[in-house]
Amino acid sequence: MAWWKVSAARRDVNPDLASERERPSFNVETLTNILDGGVEETRIRRAVVSLVIKDPIFSREYMYFKTRPERYEGAIRNTLHMQRKIKEMGWDENGREVKYIYRALNGELGLNIHNVFRKTLNALGSDEQIAKWMPLAMDYKILGTYAQTELGHGTYLRGLETTATFDPTTQEFIIDTPQITATKWWPGDLGKTSTHAMVLAQLCSNGQNYGMHPFIVQIRSLKDHSSLPGISVGDIGPKMAFENVDNGYLIMRNIRIPKENMLSRYSQVLPDGSYVKSGSDKINYFSMTAVRVSILRDEVLEALMKACTISVRYSAVRRQSELKPGDREPKILDYQTQQHKLLPLVASCYAIDFTIKYVNTFYNNAFSEIRMENFNSLPELHALTAGIKALATEICSNGVEVCRKACGGHGYSLYSGLPSLYTKVTASCTYEGENTVLHLQVARFLVKCFAAAQSGTPLPTSTAYLSSPSASGCQAATPIDFLNPEVYLKAYECRAYRLIASAARKLQNLVQSGVEQHLAWNSSSVELVKASIAHSHFLTVKIFISALNSLPDQPDVKAVLKRLCDLYALHGIFTSAGDFLQHGYLSGKQLDVVNTAYLGLLAELRTYYCLQLLQRKSQYDMMSVLGCSRFAPAVLQLC
Numbered sequence: 001m002a003w004w005k006v007s008a009a010r011r012d013v014n015p016d017l018a019s020e021r022e023r024p025s026f027n028v029e030t031l032t033n034i035l036d037g038g039v040e041e042t043r044i045r046r047a048v049v050s051l052v053i054k055d056p057i058f059s060r061e062y063m064y065f066k067t068r069p070e071r072y073e074g075a076i077r078n079t080l081h082m083q084r085k086i087k088e089m090g091w092d093e094n095g096r097e098v099k100y101i102y103r104a105l106n107g108e109l110g111l112n113i114h115n116v117f118r119k120t121l122n123a124l125g126s127d128e129q130i131a132k133w134m135p136l137a138m139d140y141k142i143l144g145t146y147a148q149t150e151l152g153h154g155t156y157l158r159g160l161e162t163t164a165t166f167d168p169t170t171q172e173f174i175i176d177t178p179q180i181t182a183t184k185w186w187p188g189d190l191g192k193t194s195t196h197a198m199v200l201a202q203l204c205s206n207g208q209n210y211g212m213h214p215f216i217v218q219i220r221s222l223k224d225h226s227s228l229p230g231i232s233v234g235d236i237g238p239k240m241a242f243e244n245v246d247n248g249y250l251i252m253r254n255i256r257i258p259k260e261n262m263l264s265r266y267s268q269v270l271p272d273g274s275y276v277k278s279g280s281d282k283i284n285y286f287s288m289t290a291v292r293v294s295i296l297r298d299e300v301l302e303a304l305m306k307a308c309t310i311s312v313r314y315s316a317v318r319r320q321s322e323l324k325p326g327d328r329e330p331k332i333l334d335y336q337t338q339q340h341k342l343l344p345l346v347a348s349c350y351a352i353d354f355t356i357k358y359v360n361t362f363y364n365n366a367f368s369e370i371r372m373e374n375f376n377s378l379p380e381l382h383a384l385t386a387g388i389k390a391l392a393t394e395i396c397s398n399g400v401e402v403c404r405k406a407c408g409g410h411g412y413s414l415y416s417g418l419p420s421l422y423t424k425v426t427a428s429c430t431y432e433g434e435n436t437v438l439h440l441q442v443a444r445f446l447v448k449c450f451a452a453a454q455s456g457t458p459l460p461t462s463t464a465y466l467s468s469p470s471a472s473g474c475q476a477a478t479p480i481d482f483l484n485p486e487v488y489l490k491a492y493e494c495r496a497y498r499l500i501a502s503a504a505r506k507l508q509n510l511v512q513s514g515v516e517q518h519l520a521w522n523s524s525s526v527e528l529v530k531a532s533i534a535h536s537h538f539l540t541v542k543i544f545i546s547a548l549n550s551l552p553d554q555p556d557v558k559a560v561l562k563r564l565c566d567l568y569a570l571h572g573i574f575t576s577a578g579d580f581l582q583h584g585y586l587s588g589k590q591l592d593v594v595n596t597a598y599l600g601l602l603a604e605l606r607t608y609y610c611l612q613l614l615q616r617k618s619q620y621d622m623m624s625v626l627g628c629s630r631f632a633p634a635v636l637q638l639c
Contacts, residue, residue: 044097045096048100064420071108072192072243072244075244075245076110107420116146118137123287123290125265141222143189144189144198146200146287147200149187150183150184154430161179161182162252163204164262166205183250185236188242191233191235192248197216197219199214205269215261217252228255231253235248241423241424241426242427259271279375290363291432292385293363296389297360301356303421304400310403310407314410315407318331318332336603338406344567345403350568358547359388380460383445386442391537400422440529447503449466466497470490470493473586479596480597482593483566492537495534496538500531503531507528537572544568548561548562570597570598574598
């Protein structure tokens with residue numbers, strides 16, 4: 001029997017790890033239930049995870065030795081087997097069990113973009129279109145992809161070059177790739193798998209361009225899977241990660257599709273070629289918003305949670321050098337530098353987790369309103385999801401790499417799991433919106449809100465603080481003062497306000513001096529990105545504090561989460577000190593006090609909480625893996 005099977009069978013636990021787990025200062029199970037959303041949610045999640053672990057078809061053995069075709073075939077096999085399991089267990093396709101099985105198998109599933117195809121159809125299709133296409137997609141009688149990104153354009157959707165020209169004589173749209181840069185490039189499931197594509201194209205009718213709209217285009221035969229006439233489609237080749245996904249390219253040469261294949265819940269072309277719409281022009285961007293929401297928890301945060309678990313557990317058993325001459329080598333988690341690398345990332349896991357739950361609730365409420373043709377929340381929803389996506393993906397991708405380096409040479413081995421986590425999560429900084437572009441989109445929203453605030457116009461909830469700026473500086477004087485959420489939240493609010501105000505006024509002054517709007521925007525773009533980051537960072541701190549205040553009365557659990565919130569907030573001040581000093585809200589002396597409080601938190605968390613915060617019972621069970629150290633026993637329990 002292989003050594004790793006022997007270890008798994010005996011359930012051997014390193015004594016150093018066991019000692020950390022023996023001293024929790026809070027009820028780990030209670031915290032797990034809070035993170036899951038209740039006792040029943042924990043029970044269901046564990047049952048699903050147990051099912052996945054016990055099923056030999058889902059085995060990940062020898063994963064690092066498989067070829068790219070083997071990874072692709074295995075992912076498709078996993079997906080189809082998963083669908084059989086869902087039906088066998090009688091689970092609702094949109095139920096909690098399905099959410100957990102997707103999460104447990106994350107990374108080794110195929111047909112992921114088929115789900116985006118379905119979500120887009122459900123969000124933008126008419127009732128008739130949903131009735132026609134959704135049963136086919138649900139039963140995998142057709143396999144869909146979402147063909148948006150082109151070789152020449154990605155996040156800038158108005159620049160897409162694929163055209164859909166309406167022909168009133170035949171009541172058809174003509175889908176065309178007019179030049180090489182209009183080639184659809186990157187869609188998952190396109191290279192080998194999909195039979196149909198949700199093609200995003202410029203709608204042209206009666207000589208007028210009405211902008212980007214979604215169209216269902218069949219690209220492969222349902223009989224022999226060969227590409228249809230006029231279609232050039234294939235795989236784009238090896239990538240930095242995602243070996244199991246067949247990202248592809250698509251060229252369409254004057255492909256004719258029925259008029260009814262344009263998704264028409266909110267816009268349509270009449271038989272005479274006239275265009276009719278209801279609601280916002282931006283509704284056709286809604287699919288990207290939906291995907292951003294879904295990837296944040298299931299892909300982006302998941303990667304950092306796993307990386308924190310691996311690196312903190314490693315740091316609790318790895319011993320290195322001498323702290324006190326002549327003594328036994330200490331655990332590297334006892335070094336302040338290691339705590340500084342890892343514990344703020346554990347706190348970030350919690351901050352992002354609570355933020356994602358908030359974003360999900362906001363999205364669901366907005367979607368319900370949009371269904372009722374109320375589009376008022378769409379601009380705020382776009383800004384919220386774009387800003388949080390950009391901030392969270394940067395934190396998580398950079399954080400995974402910090403975790404990898406924190407494990408020294410062992411972090412370079414694929415066996416650690418860390419390189420694979422990094423090469424996968426780093427892609428999230430680009431897909432579903434490149435982060436710099438997203439921050440600039442958020443900045444446009446913030447500049448408009450700032451102007452509205454100056455005129456006394458009511459603002460959306462997320463930007464209401466722009467109507468009431470703080471005129472004075474921070475009054476806190478001691479480390480204890482800076483552990484008060486009201487104090488550090490106000491610091492983040494003032495930082496965001498002043499960076500937004502500064503960028504908006506610079507932009508306004510440039511325009512008033514005669515600089516053209518687009519040049520003024522470009523000349524202010526660095527400050528605008530900083531303003532968006534500050535705003536999004538402020539929201540995560542505010543949401544974390546709000547989540548704490550809404551928790552049930554569990555003093556021990558609230559105490560550890562409060563310390564994590566403190567650490568997340570003070571680490572942000574520690575690493576972005578210039579922003580807080582720039583406009584005089586904090587003084588240099590106060591910053592020294594913040595640093596003292598921050599370093600004190602590292603020691604406290606290491607001593608009491610660390611490993612229980614990372615609780616994790618198996619390689620599949622990551623929902624409860626969030627953690628740090630007074631929470632140290634807790635982090636290890638959570639590992």
